[in-house]
Amino acid sequence: MTSRERVITALSHKEPDRIPMDFGGTAVTGMHVNIVIALRDHYGLEKRPVKVHEPYQMLGLIEDDLQTALGIDVEGVYAAETLFGFRNESWKPWRMDSGVEVLVSEHFKTTKDKNSDTLIYPKGDLSAPPSGRLPKDGFFFDTIVRQDPIDEDKLNPEDNLEEFGPISKRDLRYFGEAAKAATLTGRGVMATFGGTAFGDIALVPAPFLKYPKGIRDIEEWYVSTLTRPSYIHKIFEKQTEIALANLEKIRGQVSDRVQAVFICGTDFGTQLSTFCSVETFRSLYAPYYKQVNAWIHKNTAWKTFKHSCGAVETLIPEFIEAGFDILNPIQCSAAGMEGENLKAKYGPDIVFWGGGVDTQKTLMFGTPAAVRKEVLDRCKVFGKGGGFIFNAVHNIQANVPTQNVVALFDAFKEFHGARG
Secondary structure, eight states, X not given: OOHHHHHHHHHTTOOOSSOOBOSSSSTTSOBBHHHHHHHHHHTTOOOOOOXXXXXXXXXXXXXXXXXXXXXXXXXXXXXXXXXXXXXXXXXXXXXXXXXXXXXXXTTOOEXXXXXXXXXXXXXXXXXXXXXXXXXXXXXXXXXXXXXOOOOGGGOOGGGGGTTOOOOOHHHHHHHHXXXXXXXXXXXXXXXXXOSOOSSOTTTTTOTTSSSOOSSOOHHHHHHHHHHOHHHHHHHHHHHHHHHHHHHHHHHHHHGGGOSEEEEEOOOOBOSSSBSSOHXXXXXXXXXXXXXXXXXXXXXXXXXXXXXXXSSOGGGHHHHHHTTOOEEEOOOTTSTTOOHHHHHHHHTTTSEEEOOSSOTTTHHHHSOHHHHHHHHHXXXXXXXXXXXXXXXXSSOBOTTSOHHHHHHHHHHHHHHXXXXX
């Protein structure tokens, strides 16, 4: 099978010749730039600076030579702009606090504060307030919340819709060209078009806007889901209307070149439970997910991808009911998220994308032998009968031991070699 055939087969809940693998297809299935650099060195690939294509989490671009070395089956079509509101273009060198040189967009504009933290600016505009902070010797940026005082009498849902609007001709061309290029790789294509994330807390503070208005404080947003539900509904209603109009235009550009689409990264789980009740999910989120998923399923062959960390077992039936085809990252270490139970209960109805190894403990603090065992076990559980795309539980972080990351890929190859 080709990589694309492998991905399509797994997404159809059929067992391919081997489990498909994704690393780098989305902003939640990638690797920190440090890990990409280490793997390039390990596999003896050309020594050159690695591109940071997702600056918020400092994710490194996994280029074709490393994709081939690792056996990756998924190619990502990324959003037109980064989380800080600029495009990746005209790459330039930038030196991290560690002294390692990487490549960043020409619009990646930073300064240092009095603590030697790195501040980054929305749309690369140094005249605007900074919207992200990379602590000295840290590994990724934290959002800087820029919340004006809230006047209840003047709250306007339109202020939280500033980032949504008709897609530009430039972005349409970008998606068309990016999808075509991704198809030529022979891999399955995962696309992130944007505009369909309802209440994703990484997006609420709007680090991509110079002067965000509305409710932009993370705590205030969560409070608002209970105290201002009508306000949230008005945002989601208009967002859905805009998203469906944009998807219609995007479909005309990318057609069937895309196999899966990243819809929403809103997290609903903690390590032990969910952020909200099933009833709240049904009333506040599900109506809008259903509209987006229904349109996609009616008008395209794309499969829809829902990201949520944490203990979300009680919400998986709701994700399925809302029309999602794929769930990521399958945090098996969270309460109620044991792989065997999830596969038995929900395997026929939703594709598991991730869950291949625990990034919180095993990959970071375990031995290579422990990593090997967990990868083999997860492949055995999730791979049976298809419906599984191998990936870790979220992005591989900056300081994970290289030998553990290599053990992950060695174990994945061993699993398939053992099967003949």
